[in-house]
Amino acid sequence: MGRRLVVSATPSRPDVDAELAMLKDFQRRTVDRVHEQFWHPTDPTRRFLVADEVGLGKTLVARGVIAKTIDHLWETVDRIDVVYICSNTQIAHQNLPKLRVGEGIAERHHADRLTMLASELRHLEGRKLNFVSFTPGTSFSVGGSGGRVEERVLLYHLLKATWSNEVRPGPWLRFFRGRVDEARFRRRIDDFNRSHLSADLVRDFAESVQTLRNTAGQTLIEELREGVEAYKGLGGRKAPEGVSARRYRIIGRLRRALARAAVKRLEPDLVILDEFQRFKDLMSDDGEGADLARELFDHGDARLLLLSATPFKMYTLPEEPEGDDHYRDFVDTVRFLAGDDRASRVKTDLAALRASLYAGDREGASAARDRAQAELRRIMSRTERLATSAHRDGMVVERTLPSVRLEPDDVRDYRRLHRVSRVLESQDPLEFWRAAPYVLELMESYQVKQKLQRHDAHDPALVAALSGGGARLRWDDVRDYLAVDPGNAKMRGLVGDTVDSGAWQLVWIPPSLPYYELGGAYAAKELREFTKRLVFSAWAVAPKAIGSIVSYEAERRIAAKAAAASSAAGFTRYDATRPPGLLSFNRAADGRLGGMPVVGLLYPSVALAEAGDPLSVAAEMGEALPLDRDAFQRLVRTRVEALLAGIPEGEPSSAPDERWYWAAGILLDRLRDVHVVDDLSYGFHYEESDDPSRFSAHVEEAALVEAEDLGRRPDDLSEVLTRLAIGGFGVCAARALGRSGSSEDLSDQSLQDAASNMAWSLRNHFNKPEVMGLVVSQERRPYWQDALSYCVDGCLQSVLDEYVYLLEQAVADGERSETWFKISERFDEAASLRTSTHTFHDIRADDGAVSMESHRTRTHFAVRFGRGVAEDDKNVMREGQVRAAFNSPFWPFVLASTSVGQEGLDFHYYSHAIVHWNLPANPVDLEQREGRVHRYQGHAVRRNVAAGYSSRPEVAASGDPWPTMFELAAADRPEGSNDLYPSWTPPLAGSARIERYVPSLPLSRETHSLRRLLRTVGAYRLVLGQPRQSDLLRYLGDRAADLGDLSIDLEP
Known part of the structure; x- marks a missing residue:
């Protein structure tokens, strides 16, 4: 890592x-x-x-x-x-x-x-x-390895600072270069700036090297000199194994000495x-x-x-x-924390508390609790969000996944898996089978898979074991976008809960505060309430299976929709070449620039941003949010038409000139002395298919456009510009950033730059094949218009306002311009998550032999997070971007992980649903998992606050709805509550809750385990610091609920 x-x-x-x-x-x-x-x-x-x-x-x-x-x-x-x-x-x-x-x-x-x-x-x-x-x-356990090349370069120069006549290129350089190419290592040595070294540190390090001794009594510098001596005369030859191993042990000791000197x-x-x-x-x-x-x-x-x-x-x-x-x-x-003496006092007092509880001595228990509590408060504190709530689980509700059912093929698959495991002399596969479908096809490093790959492919017993019934993950089916059975009861439930619900039709999570009535897929009530699913599994094969199977089913449905709408979106076969982005900057054979409407989509027009602002419209109409969609669009259209009256109409006798669609916003801004279309950042990176010179040509043409050079205005110009004013990429981004910085001047150069960055990120997002397949319509119009209509249907403005509000809280520091830039940077990180792939094996037992053919499946709608504890930079970067994307309104909508290494990470921005694929054994682990999505102003919190306060006139009038709604909610704080209200424990005005899913079959042990966990989750605090906690709780039985006042309270 x-x-x-x-x-x-x-x-x-x-x-x-x-x-x-x-x-x-x-x-x-x-x-x-x-x-x-x-x-x-x-x-x-x-x-x-x-x-x-x-x-x-x-x-x-x-x-x-x-x-x-x-x-x-x-x-x-x-x-x-x-x-x-x-x-x-x-x-x-x-x-x-x-x-x-x-x-x-x-x-x-x-x-x-x-x-x-x-x-x-x-x-x-x-x-x-x-x-x-x-x-x-x-770093604390440096170990005996050679470390990284930067450390060895630093060690070389630290030694040279004291022994300059001795430490020279040659054997010293060969000693420290490790496996790095000698010329490259020498460049590293030459490029190092020795002025960065602290003289005090050099002195401390040299002293350590001269005083630290090994078991033979040698000082570290003496041992180092012997090690370097062994590299004399080697030239470019590889050092003998023993010499090299000793070198790394010595470098490891030098690194430990350096770490100590640095700490000092x-x-x-x-x-x-x-x-x-x-x-x-x-x-x-x-x-x-x-x-x-x-x-x-x-x-x-x-x-x-x-x-x-x-x-x-x-x-x-x-x-x-x-x-x-x-x-x-x-x-x-x-x-x-406190030392031996005070720890002994705490042990004594807790033992007295235990004895009093067993004896039924409430007074004695209270006195012992007070003594232990006073000692512990000296060294620790703990605040709990629902400590004073009548129900400790507060917002948590249990939900069931639909379609969690066992099919005959599932049982046949287990029998096949069991037969294979017996032939391979592997462990009982029951838990694998319960955790994931297509276990043999999808699992990676498990022992049974490794044995299968090494086993004799012609073993008749293995061929017979694999020839039995059960569902198969076949490449032929995947390649042709045929239906693939989820293959597992839990997977069936998850697919039913997410893909079957229609969530595959959504490019983003519906806004918690829609400014007007939503359209398209977003109009469906069940989808308006959709939240992302965070899945925790005990088995590493499950997150991979979830990512593969759920994403495939979502993509299969997108492929069917795209095929019915347009061939331009691709999706003829799963292994077909991925189509290029349709929001492109191409040049026709006659030299005409074909991507000019995309420039209009990207451009953060100040005039259109002001005309299409739903909050200002709501204030003008005197209506509560959400607005009637038709009335809202009519008023925006009136504003747009009034603006258009201020610029020349073009040549009326000519044919309709579609350049007006992209030029109007630019021309309207010139009336306000805003001339920035060719002076904006437009994103952080080009896509592979982008040609920077072509984009530059498009921007140059936009900067030179004049109304007098345009032809007749298209009949639908005001209609298209109305949609652009409401849902244009750049226009929406500018308004969102303006709200975050309380800026009434949307022409601010820093705001415009950041808005163009966000618009570019949205353009890249809408160029993803899956998004194109979703957005392309059957109306046979240009894709940029399909994208614009989709943004209006899904109220992109509300989506960006909500997301930018969250990002601002995470990055705001210092100058407003720096905050805007960081917001656009974070936005790009989330919107630019690339599709990843997983390997699966199409396993067949034909003609007396077993064959395993490797193929790859894409994951995007559902994604695996982490693979245990990542130790390399690429995995860290990928995991960081996956988390950023999950904490955004965009895909993935399902994130599956083991619980390992997730402590301290937030997943609550757009998720308030936890799926316990496997229940933890411990009630604390259950709370920890659910705490990943029950956090400050999380998705469920925002939905409830919006449900309670969005209709208040102050919200639209403020121009910045989210801080306003939380301020209004805080003003209504119930007597006796603290600042946990409303940002953690909101007014339950809406239907959003922390949703707990435990997919289980009837009569399965999960049902009993969940009941036991829920019984214990409220009582375990009573036995804090006690040995054999379950024995004490079992003894107390139902009385434990009445003894809650004897729990140790560490709240300040």
């Missing part, structure tokens, strides 16, 4: 009051509690754990703690270093913008692991405030360890990684803030591996 380090600095003292004003009241209380304990005059703690329930903004709490710590130290410390550590690049990318305290802090990317911090320490010297962030990966010079004042549970090995007293971490955590007078919703196992069952994990985990965490 890629590591990332960011160094930021600001010369001015942060405004603490301004920083805290951005927090909710419960977050401010947590910040105050942490600060009070960190700097208590008589009983301070240097380590504090914020264990707020998932989705309550622990990162913002950390920001508040940073601000107060800086302010506290400002007058007494010459240099303040704040260190933020998280477990992976995706969490860093998500959280770093939220942690930047103060205005105008520049963010620069530097080293990518702890050892590489050494090259950046020089930049920290002489600054009042430094913010250092890295995702360590293996970092001088942290506040260390923030995010997703603390991922670093549990650092709590132990043993191991090099723990030692290195302790040097960082315990440096000087540094404070350590730990963030985690699940810092220890909240509840464990006897049947779980190491069933008493909770108690040991809890005690170890308390010991790490």
Whole structure:
């Protein structure tokens, strides 16, 4: 996994009051509690754990703690270093913008692991405030490998800085280059800027190299010299295996020495360890990684803030591996935070609480609880969103997937799979079969598949086993877009819930606040309420199967629709060449430019943006949202016609001139002295089929157009321009950005640039084959008009306003122009997700032999997220973009994953439905999964707030509906509630809830498991910190519900 380090600095003292004003009241209380304990005059703690329930903004709490710590130290410390550590690049990318305290802090990317911090320490010297962030990966446990080439270049120069006469090209260079080409490594050496090295670090590192000894008593520098000596005389020959292995051991020791020297010079004042549970090995007293971490955590007078919703196992069952994990985990965490003596006190008080509960002594239990609670509050806090709710599950409702049924072919498939497993002497395949269809065809690295691939293809027993009945995943069917049975009861239910519902017809999730009555597919009530599905499975084969089967079925239906509408959209066969984008910039044989209407679609016309703004129309009409569609369009058309009256009509005696469609918006803007059509960014990247010179020619023609040179206006010009004013790519983007920046001047150059970027991203999105297949109509008109009509039907303006509102909260920092640019950048990341593919094998048993033919299926409507813990940059980038796309209104509509490594990631922007493909064994894991979509202003929250407040006249009048609606809802906050209302626990004015799906067959064990989980989910807090938790809950039985007031409460 890629590591990332960011160094930021600001010369001015942060405004603490301004920083805290951005927090909710419960977050401010947590910040105050942490600060009070960190700097208590008589009983301070240097380590504090914020264990707020998932989705309550622990990162913002950390920001508040940073601000107060800086302010506290400002007058007494010459240099303040704040260190933020998280477990992976995706969490860093998500959280770093939220942690930047103060205005105008520049963010620069530097080293990518702890050892590489050494090259950046020089930049920290002489600054009042430094913010250092890295995702360590293996940085705390450097190990004995040669590391990355950048580290070896750095080591070479650090050694050369002390032993300049000795460290020279030749054997030293061959020693450190590893497997890198010698010429390339030499360039790396030559390009390194040694002025970045801190003199203090060079000295510390040299001292370590001269004092660290191996078991034979050799110093590290002596061992290094011997290792380098072995490379003399080798020339270009490969080093013997033993020599090379020793080299990497020595480099590993050098890297460890460098990491220690870097930590020593970092001088942290506040260390923030995010997703603390991922670093549990650092709590132990043993191991090099723990030692290195302790040097960082315990440096000087540094404070350590730990963030985690699940810092220890909240509840464990006897049947779980190491069933008493909770108690040991809890005690170890308390010991790490408070030390042995205080941990012993907590253990004693919790034992007294347990004894009192068994004895039925409520008074004794209450006293013991109070003592343990007071001690724990000194070192930790926890806020839960529904702690004061009458029903702890709050917004959660159970839903059922349709069509979860077992078919005869499913049973035949299991029998075939079972026979094959017996022949291959593999494990019982029942769980595989329950998790996914076409297991043998789709699974990858499982043992049974590997054995099948290695087995004798002519073994009669294997041929017979594979020849039995059951559904097959056949390439012939896929290639010809024939129906493929979902092949599994759960898959049948998921396809029924998503594809069969008609969601395949949607390019984006319907807006939570439509400004007018929607049309086309968006008019269907069941689709207006559709939300994305987040699927969690215990088996890695299931996410792959879901991505493949659900996406294929969606594409198959798109192919049928496209074939009936137009051949231009492709989709004749699955393996046919993918069609080029129809929103293209082509040049005809006679030199005419054929993509000029696309320029009109992209151009963020100020005049049309103002004319077609549904909020201003609503205010003028005095009507509540959503508006009557026909009345809305009539008023916009009246506005457009009034604008057109201000420009020359063209040559009336000529034939209708279709150039008017794209030229009108440009000409209308010139009346406002806006001349930017040829001076905009238009996106971040070209598509493969794009020719930049052709696009430039189109823009140049647009800039030169004059009304006098145009022919007669087409009869439908005002109608087309009305649609363009309502749903044009650039026009909608400009309005959305204008709302986000509270800008009444839509001609602002920065806004126009960002709007053109977003428009370009939409153009690329509408050029995807699947989208073209959906959008192309049977009216045989140009595709750009089909795209425009689709945008009007689906109220693209509402969609962009809602999405930009969410993006603004994630990226807003500093100048408005920078925020607009970042919004357009994030928008492009989501809209530009490329189709990925999965491999499957068409397995046949014909003519006495088994054959396996490899093919690939596309995934787009449904996508697999993650493959365990990704360790390479490409996977990280792909996963990050997949998450960005899922957190956007665009595809994928289904995201399937195992639960591994998903802690701390948000999936709530456009999803409030969790599908538990396999139920977790633990009630806490159930809450964790559902907490991925029950977060701040998530999809269900926004839908309820919109249902309750969209009709208020203030919403349209404000020009920025989303902040206005949340302000109105907050003003109606019920007495006794806190700032969790309405952004986490909204007024339930609409039908949106957190939907829990557990696809299971009648009489299956999932039914019993779910009942057990739901019984336990409300009671496990009573047994926090107790051994054998399930025994105590079983003993208490129904009384547990009445003893909730004896639970330990850590809320500030």
